[in-house]
Amino acid sequence: MTVVGGPTLPQERRLITPIPGPASQAIHARKLSAVARGVGTMLPVYVVAAGGGVLVDADGNSLIDFGSGIAVSTVGNSAPGVVSAVTDQVHAFTHTCFMITPYDGYIAVAEMLNRITPGAHEKRTALFNSGAEAVENAVKIARAFTRKPAVVAFDHAYHGRTNLTMAMTAKSAPYKSGFGPLAPEIYRAPLSYPFRDGGLDGVSAARRAIDVIDKQVGADNLAALVVEPIQGEGGFIVPATGFLPTLLDWCRANDVVFVADEVQTGFARTGTMFACDHEGLVPDLIVTAKGIAGGLPLSAVTGRAAIMEAPQAGGLGGTYGGNPLACAAALAVVDTIERDSLADRADAIGKTMFEQLSVLRAEDDRIGDVRGRGAMIALELVSPGTTDPDANLTKRVAAAAHSRGLVVLTCGTYGNVLRFLPPLSMPDHLLHEGLEVLAEIFREIR
Structure with a gap:
């Protein structure tokens, strides 16, 4: 599959196959037989192009990237400069x-x-x-x-x-x-x-x-x-x-x-x-x-x-x-x-995320905390009405996000934190769409 990468990629969430699709599954089978099992893979969709705020996999799916390769592709994947x-x-x-x-x-x-x-x-x-x-x-x-x-x-x-x-x-x-x-x-x-x-x-x-x-x-x-x-x-x-x-x-x-x-x-x-x-x-x-x-x-x-x-x-x-x-x-x-004043862009992304996730927290007592600064925001998930960590809920939300074409990461000593690290090149419409996908998931998972 030939795909042009970088910021020229269409900035859209697009699901052609289930996640992961058959092409990614075939590559993953090779991974299991060739790569040491100690090298884990959170989401086995195999990327062929990335840029702006999306990752495109071997099946042609386009996923919203709230991970930035763990805060690496901050200026965007394949940034022109x-x-x-x-x-x-x-x-x-x-x-x-x-x-x-x-x-x-x-x-x-x-x-x-x-x-x-x-x-x-x-x-x-x-x-x-x-x-x-x-x-x-x-x-x-x-x-x-x-x-x-x-x-x-x-x-x-x-x-x-x-x-x-x-x-x-x-x-x-x-x-x-x-x-x-x-x-x-x-x-x-x-x-x-x-x-x-x-x-x-x-x-x-x-x-x-x-x-x-x-x-x-x-x-x-x-x-x-x-x-x-x-x-x-x-x-x-x-x-x-x-x-x-x-x-x-x-x-x-x-x-x-x-x-x-x-x-x-x-x-x-x-x-x-x-x-x-x-x-x-x-x-x-x-x-x-x-x-x-x-x-x-x-x-x-x-x-x-x-x-x-x-x-x-x-x-x-x-x-x-x-x-x-x-x-x-x-x-x-x-x-x-x-x-490009990207520190200001990170601040703007953070304000958008914090505002929308705080609204979600107000309606769902399983979200114990919304925290972070700039484009480094997290949700800590707990049993309702307590501060007891809920790692199982965190896994379920992350898995549901992945299945819908939204890449999110988990972290925390107790395994109960969802973390968001969008690239600063992400357009506003994708940022809002990713947050809407999260809100839908929390309203559906009980």
């Missing part, structure tokens, strides 16, 4: 390894990140491939700078699937089960979770976390505190106002490196370039990936020059880190975000 930049770079060269014979694109991305990340202080950047790899390197950098071993992460956190980041990730199944022993010197503190905190304000929640850290770790042993400004896999949890600034102040006073994991929240996703910007946070190190390069593998650690310069020469790097194709894509992504 990204396609052009990557095409030009492919014709020039695809790889040399920056550590062997370097190239300007890597430096240009570092300069760009030093410019747009929070804070006007002198910064340095190192590039890697994945969010997990960047988190792991942020820990290495913090340990090199402080000469201390311990790391604190938070309840419900997700930081990756490498050995170190598995240990930092809170949820056991499927991320950690059977893969131990895990890396040592990783400790966990309680997060601010407004829906489940009984009215605890952000400052008080931070003091609760600091008390745990003081007792179980001790600042003299602590290299880094790593936190997602808005949690991703943990359930799109937005900490109460004051939680993050209070933690940052404590880190400053105790020579602890404050690391903001903005892998899922970065690059206009939350209505500002970075989620830290909502409370004026200036982290010591900021970790980015996902939306950075329009679908090409790239990640980064950016931070205070004195901290970033702590590791010895040769202590950071990797064969593919800062690949020239990914660097070209990243420069085009940020140019697109800034030129």
